[in-house]
Amino acid sequence: MAPSNAQRGGTDDDGSSPPPDQDENDVGSHVVLLGVETQPTPPTATVLLDLCNLPPAATSFERRRRLATMRSFLESQPTEEMTTRQLLTSRECRDKKTGCMPLHWAAGTGFDEMVMLLLDHRTDEQQHRQRQQQRHDVIPVSADQRAYHPSTDRTPLHYAARNGHLTTCRLLIERYHANPHPKCGRGSVTPLQFAVWQNRLEIVRYLIEWDAVGRPTCSSSAASSSGGGGAGKRGNGVHVVHERNGFNCGLMHWIGLVPRKRWGGQEAVVVPPSDGEDSGSSEHGNDNDDDVDDGSGVLPLARYLHSLGVSYDSTPDNSNAQGHTPMHKAAWGGNVPLLRYYRDEHGVYDDVQDDAGNYCADIAKMRDNRDAHRWLLEHGSGDRAVSYRILGLDVGSSDEEVRKRYVELARMRHPDKQQRLLVEDGEDGAASASASASASASSSSVDDFIRIKRAYEHLTKEGGVGRQKNPKFDEVKLLEDHRRITSGGGGNKDGEGMHDADDDDDDDDLFLARLLAVLSDYGDDGFPVSLLARRWNQIWPDRPFPRPDEYVIERRARGHTGGKDGEQQAKVVQKKVKLLKFLKWKCRDSQVHFRNIEGDVLAFDRSFATRRSSASNSLKQ
Numbered sequence: 001m002a003p004s005n006a007q008r009g010g011t012d013d014d015g016s017s018p019p020p021d022q023d024e025n026d027v028g029s030h031v032v033l034l035g036v037e038t039q040p041t042p043p044t045a046t047v048l049l050d051l052c053n054l055p056p057a058a059t060s061f062e063r064r065r066r067l068a069t070m071r072s073f074l075e076s077q078p079t080e081e082m083t084t085r086q087l088l089t090s091r092e093c094r095d096k097k098t099g100c101m102p103l104h105w106a107a108g109t110g111f112d113e114m115v116m117l118l119l120d121h122r123t124d125e126q127q128h129r130q131r132q133q134q135r136h137d138v139i140p141v142s143a144d145q146r147a148y149h150p151s152t153d154r155t156p157l158h159y160a161a162r163n164g165h166l167t168t169c170r171l172l173i174e175r176y177h178a179n180p181h182p183k184c185g186r187g188s189v190t191p192l193q194f195a196v197w198q199n200r201l202e203i204v205r206y207l208i209e210w211d212a213v214g215r216p217t218c219s220s221s222a223a224s225s226s227g228g229g230g231a232g233k234r235g236n237g238v239h240v241v242h243e244r245n246g247f248n249c250g251l252m253h254w255i256g257l258v259p260r261k262r263w264g265g266q267e268a269v270v271v272p273p274s275d276g277e278d279s280g281s282s283e284h285g286n287d288n289d290d291d292v293d294d295g296s297g298v299l300p301l302a303r304y305l306h307s308l309g310v311s312y313d314s315t316p317d318n319s320n321a322q323g324h325t326p327m328h329k330a331a332w333g334g335n336v337p338l339l340r341y342y343r344d345e346h347g348v349y350d351d352v353q354d355d356a357g358n359y360c361a362d363i364a365k366m367r368d369n370r371d372a373h374r375w376l377l378e379h380g381s382g383d384r385a386v387s388y389r390i391l392g393l394d395v396g397s398s399d400e401e402v403r404k405r406y407v408e409l410a411r412m413r414h415p416d417k418q419q420r421l422l423v424e425d426g427e428d429g430a431a432s433a434s435a436s437a438s439a440s441a442s443s444s445s446v447d448d449f450i451r452i453k454r455a456y457e458h459l460t461k462e463g464g465v466g467r468q469k470n471p472k473f474d475e476v477k478l479l480e481d482h483r484r485i486t487s488g489g490g491g492n493k494d495g496e497g498m499h500d501a502d503d504d505d506d507d508d509d510l511f512l513a514r515l516l517a518v519l520s521d522y523g524d525d526g527f528p529v530s531l532l533a534r535r536w537n538q539i540w541p542d543r544p545f546p547r548p549d550e551y552v553i554e555r556r557a558r559g560h561t562g563g564k565d566g567e568q569q570a571k572v573v574q575k576k577v578k579l580l581k582f583l584k585w586k587c588r589d590s591q592v593h594f595r596n597i598e599g600d601v602l603a604f605d606r607s608f609a610t611r612r613s614s615a616s617n618s619l620k621q
Contacts, residue, residue, distance in 0.1 A: 256329030381466020
């Protein structure tokens with residue numbers, strides 16, 4: 001995880017005020033007191049990182065104190081094996097947890113003065129000393145300095161953009177010519193994608209509209225009206241809004257993942273409810289009630305991106321590597337106003353399943369986003385609109401209007417009424433249809449009436465709630481799969497592997513079927529065993545994965561019963577084991593197998609490859 005504003009708040013040095021009896025403006029004497037003129041203590045990586053970790057509430061005095069201390073280190077004589085300049089560029093100086101260097105921390109906390117000091121400071125004395133000592137291994141700090149694992153190849157601009165420091169972004173790009181569109185090592189994620197993820201509208205505008213010759217354009221429309229030529233060759237340009245990262249995620253996906261604490265903003269607009277829906281107040285509260293609204297604060301950014309051509313449609317071309325549409329991601333983030341915006345302004349409903357068969361409502365439920373899950377079922381499915389359409393009513397018509405319309409249609413379309421009309425037409429000679437044609441018409445009228453009746457009951461008895469649910473997670477489907485799996489599974493000679501398919505009261509009955517349902521989401525890629533419990537509990541929170549103290553296997557052993565005949569009898573021995581051994585025991589005689597790939601144990605469903613091969617052969621035929 002990369003450094004954030006919250007993480008960078010110092011605890012030992014809050015910078016609230018200068019030391020007692022110390023004039024705040026007398027920084028020079030304070031620095032001398034610290035030992036600038038008397039050979040300061042050699043800096044360490046930890047000290048340098050801490051100096052660049054500016055607390056959010058740091059005073060001007062604290063900023064100057066940190067700068068003076070860093071300057072004293074930079075101007076001091078080389079000590080031991082490394083100079084300060086070498087430490088600032090050496091892998092040894094990285095933060096061991098995040099892989100970031102001091103410059104990343106300075107940019108990520110908006111410490112512009114420190115950024116300038118690290119990138120500018122290069123005294124004549126240092127250069128002369130380096131030439132004398134032939135120390136050619138001293139590499140200048142770069143504005144595009146790359147972080148190490150786990151933040152592989154992230155640059156200072158990644159952190160400045162993510163954490164909302166516009167002046168730092170401009171400083172890095174305009175003064176130090178940093179790459180305005182770098183891509184990190186894992187997933188090729190860009191600063192622009194980070195800025196969208198954190199709902200940083202002004203930074204998003206800047207990164208898209210920045211003019212390479214030194215001025216930001218006012219808007220995309222202004223740029224297009226100039227014909228795209230002239231003195232201002234665009235730096236990033238509007239084309240970057242259509243880029244995808246290594247996971248095939250674009251900005252249309254990132255905006256749905258904006259965390260709750262970043263939903264708010266000065267541009268937040270409360271969207272009035274529609275279709276008779278309530279305001280959807282949160283049942284869970286928020287991470288920070290003082291800095292969070294209902295999610296509508298993300299809409300200005302969503303509309304801006306759409307004005308540049310970003311689409312929010314639920315189409316295969318607009319899906320990521322998992323088959324997630326923009327609406328799937330908004331369900332993942334739990335942002336109801338964004339979901340409503342997709343429906344009302346883009347005509348998008350929860351009617352598309354991802355590659356694992358999940359609707360948006362399934363995703364919201366897995367993430368425990370209850371408001372989003374309820375809204376998607378009640379207002380986002382499209383089922384409600386279909387039922388109104390069958391009855392010939394506008395969406396949102398009252399219950400009284402629904403009942404009145406149903407009575408009218410029932411009188412006109414009831415099968416008995418249709419049959420009488422057919423008989424009367426035949427008697428009057430108005431129709432010469434055969435008996436088979438009459439039967440066909442009668443059947444059609446029955447189907448129409450059933451559709452009308454179902455639509456009426458859906459709106460009045462079920463409240464128009466959608467029916468989106470991944471079918472493979474349905475309890476009945478799981479039970480059927482379980483019985484199919486165990487019906488011909490056989491067992492070993494000791495009777496291990498045999499199950500009683502009729503024992504519905506056994507909570508263990510559906511274990512294998514549930515496990516296969518999870519693995520089927522990932523196909524040939526396999527699923528990490530270490531994450532299995534978390535994924536399982538997301539899908540079935542009411543039927544949690546076994547606890548570690550429940551990882552118990554059974555073995556059959558033969559031993560003397562002590563009876564008078566001295567006969568032997570099988571005895572069951574229970575033993576507590578680790579997760580992997582427990583899973584192997586539970587999955588014996590099944591299609592599940594496990595492989596260790598680069599240190600991670602993955603679980604696979606062998607039958608997935610078999611089914612895919614059969615489907616491929618069928619298509620060829």
